[in-house]
Amino acid sequence: MSLEPSAALRQAMSRLATGVCVVTTTVDGHDHAMTANAFTSVSLEPPLVLLCVRLDSGFQDAVSTARRWGVSVLAEEHRRVASWLSTPGRPLQGQLTRVPHHRGESGVVLLDGALATMECETVEEHVAGDHVIVVAEVIRADHADSGSPLVYYRSTYTSTR
Structure with a gap:
């Protein structure tokens, strides 16, 4: 039995271990957050990163409006946070x-205990299928000197230990 192309791609990509981060932004005084693993660096000069966000998500509207956003690279201790912030239908207020x-210098939320944090400003957006690829310049970055990463592999959170 062969899988449909999108199901086959989902299964194939689940075999690629990725880091997990929380991306945040603020619109009209309300903080928005989502768990993401489709995040990577693009360029060192200038310092650019990209984030892929579902077109039909509330977070896509927020990050597109705000243009400034934060990234917190999660440590293995953040497993419950990652699960909570990837729960569909959770309330915006108090999440x-x-x-x-x-809060970082730009006002975006950054998670305590993260392995790394970045404050970003959107420079381009590209629609690709059912997602938007958001390219941003990193305006501030910091990192921890120790810790083990939270990893997403085979559709579950795990660690490298």
């Missing part, structure tokens, strides 16, 4: 109240 965090 970060149980997540230890602080």
